[in-house]
Amino acid sequence: MPILEMKNICKYFPGVKALDGVSFDLQEGEVHGLIGENGAGKSTLMKVLSGVYQPTKGDIIYQGEKVEFDGVLSAIEKGICIIHQEFNLFDNLPVAENIFIGREPIKSSGLVDKVQLRVWTEELLAKYNLNLDPDKKVKELSVAYQQMVEIAKALSYNSKVLIMDEPTDALTKREEKVLFNIIEMLKESGLTIVYISHRLEELFEVCDRVTVLRDGQKIVTKDIEDLDKNSLVSYMVGRELTDFYNWEEHPIGEEILKVENLSDNRHINNVSFDLKKGEILGFSGLVGAGRTELMKSILGVNSVVEGKVYLEGDEIKISGIKDAIDHGIGYLSEDRKKEGLILQMSTRENTTLTILDKISQFLFPDKKKEYDIVDSFIEDLDIKTTSKQKVRNLSGGNQQKVAIAKWLAIKPKILVLDEPTRGVDVGAKAKIYSLIVELAKQGIGIIMISSELPEVIGMSDRIFVMYEGDITGEFSRQNFNQEDIMLAASGEKIRKV
Amino acid sequence: MEINAKAEGGSKMKKESNILKRFLEIEESTILLALLILSGVISILTPKFLSSYNLLSIARQMSLVAIVAVGQTLVIITAGIDLSVGSIIGFTGIATTMLMAAGIPVFIAIILGLAVGALLGYINGTLITKIDIPPFIVTLGMLSIARGFIMVLTQGWPISEVPDSFTFLGQGYILGIPVPVIIMVAIMILGHIFLNSTNLGRYIYAIGGNEEAAELSGLNVKKIKTLVYTITGFLAGVSGIIMASRLSSGQPNAGDGWELDTIAAVVIGGTSLMGGEGTIFGTFLGAAIMAVLRNGLVLLNVSVYWQTIAIGAIVIGAVAMDRIRQKRKLKAN
Secondary structure (H helix, E strand, O other), rough: OOOOEEEEEEEEEEOOEEEEEEEEEEEOEEEEEEEOOOOHHHHHHHHHHHHOOOOOOEEEEOOOOEEEEOOOOHHHHHHHEEEEOOOOOOOOOEEHHHOOOOOOOOOOOOOOOHHHHHHHHHHHHHOOOOOOOOOOOOHHHOOOHHHHHHHHHOOOOOOOEEEEOOOOOHHHHHHHHHHHHHHHHHHOOOOEEEEEEOHHHHHHHHHEEEEEEEEEEEEEEEEEEHHOOHEEEEEEOOOOOOOOOOOOOOOOOEEEEEEEEEOOOOOOOEEEEEEEOOOOEEEOOOOOOOOHHHHHHHHOOOOEEEEEEEOOOOEEEEOOOHHHHHOEEEOOOOOOOHHOOOOEEHHHHHHHHOOOOEEOOOOEEEEEEEHHHHHHHHHHHOOOOOOOOOOHOOHHHHHHHHHHHHHHHOOOEEEEEEOOOOOOOOHHHHHHHHHHHHHHHOOEEEEEEEEHHHHHHHHHHHHEEEEEEEEEEEEEEHHHHHHHHHHHOOOOEEEEO | HHHHHHHHHHHHHHHHHHHHHHHOHHHHHHHHHHHHHHHHHHHHHHHHHHHHHHHHHHHHHHHHHHHHHHHHHHHHHHOOOOHHHHHHHHHHHHHHHHHHHHOOOOHHHHHHHHHHHHHHHHHHHHHHHOOOOOOOHHHHHHHHHHHHHHHHHHHOOOOOOOOOHHHHHHHHEEOOOOHHHHHHHHHHHHHHHHHHHHHHHHHHHHHHHHHHHHHOOOOOOOHHHHHHHHHHHHHHHHHHHHHHHOOOOOOOOOOOOHHHHHHHHHHHOOOOOOOOOOHHHHHHHHHHHHHOOOOOOOOHHOHHHHHHHHHHHHHHHHHHHHHHHHHHHHHHH
16 A cells, blocks of 8 residues: 555646646655656646645645645655755854754753754664764765754754755765765655656666656656656656747758857866757757857856857957957846846836947937837837836736837847746747747857757757756757657757758 | 715725825835925924024034935945044045145145045045945045045144135125035035936936846846945035135044934935935935924024934934835735
């Protein structure tokens, strides 16, 4: 009998079916992998299981009984605990105090009983064979050991089911091995583990069974022996591509940008690629593969250790966004609220921020010119706003259009679009797609970073795929194929040009 | 029918509360209202308040604070703070009077004094932007250093050998209006135009609103921030020189504690310490409220110690208003 069963779980948010009838079970003492693309429903499912969300429909049967969790605490009390990607630790407190924070043994005097606290911690660490110094401050530990503290904290609640959300994301290769050993040990001591990951290869190292989710539905649950990388990928993608992308055949000119052997010794290693006039160049890969860092290095926002950049045949060294603008290169940030827009400023002020000095005469902006430029963008991009409205009050889609307008205003030769449709509604998406094609037709070279596979495939003329700072794949449009791109994104070198 | 009437009454109430809300959202109108109420109460309590002599003296009293507060407004809009203005006021006053005592012509001494103020501000700005030290720390250090140099230079004695022609700036009148008031009005108008109509003004708001986005829009954030601190140092110099002229001497303790007055004027004027928002007109009203309050308390024979308490309470009250406004805005979103 499984220790836990989730039956027909549905979770609806306004306008979205995040989970649509997912059934899922855990055998006692197994490590169960849970995978899927961004937005497949992994996190939502685990939030339902750990009491963060209450399901719209469906039952959870735990140790033979039907249970309902009305919050994280009630799940923890029953022994179900989640370890998030982001740690919840107090850096300046020692390990022991972090593990038992809020539950410290108290002496009759009202002070914390440090001796007892130490005893508890040592007992806990010994029980699970965790190699941690109870007195060391968390900030003095490496990320892998901080994670161990999180695990110890979870275990201190007598957890029976441990959910680990992308546990290797912040770890180095060597640290991963440490984690896998711990997982093995926990398994032997009878714990059941749910292992969420988007890195395929590690599933084969740690998991007994794997469940694949896609678009809020369960696709399959299988023993790991019956799976390989290719079959996993085809379960994960298998989505039909639509012609929602408005891509059309358009002329592609000569080379405009060439990057040779760029490295920063941190996020990117020895990256080379080229971009042609009027080309839409897709950059695919997992979150954290180094795509944003690559672009920021080219633009001089991040520092570069080695490598060369050529613009229209001439070697250049761009010193920052200001310099990039002077070279005719625009960069749309992936995070419009943090890096893209000044939220308390108006549509007008945001749009012209990149060109204000150019439309000014001795410090004074030409008001008429400014209004003309902004009004024409509002019309062309169909932005639902007036030029005076603060962008804070606009919808995500309209905010994104303003952020794009800001870069069109510099009349770019090259436009780098980092996740151009993130957090944008369908209507605005379609508008942005047709705009991208339109710009390419005008001869602008476009680099589009996107983590959505259908989008990259639907929009690009050519695709580069990155994995851990390397370019692992290059595909020309006639060779686009979801499985190949997904494999390249998980580290396999594939070139089909 | 009754239900209808109720509904109507409800919508009427809603309308009224909307007007109130709108009024609350126009930040300066609240401050203006506060200033008018305060003036009204004081003028009822003492008829001396509304005499033209008294009003001009209020204007003169507020002018030196208000001049520096223009710079402080720019700094606070970039989400920074300048604690060194009081010491720069003192330092420039001493520097200018010492130069004059050494026989340097008045005009040149004033130019050099202003340059010293700007230089100290420039040093603040450079340390903040190039070495990335928080403005609070840099300007706190400068507060101490500049005041220390004053003491080293003067040994605590005032510099009183100043030419008569120098006193015009602080003591003279043009068409019956005190010169410091005219300078204040001129600087406020220039500050307003700078902040609202130039591209640099727009950049200052942008940096305070979202420094990262400003940088990623191609703005030279470091240069602009340095400029803002330099302007503030310069304006502290203007104020310091006028004060020396008014006192016919360089006083070692001149400007002591003025960082509080300038910051208070800015904050009462509705500029958010979080940056990105604020106006020169608001700062003008903030400085006026403080001057009127001080003047009123003097006219009413309230002890000078109580004045300090009242100013402190107003500052906290103004920031509390700001926080409540911010929270309401967040809720509305």
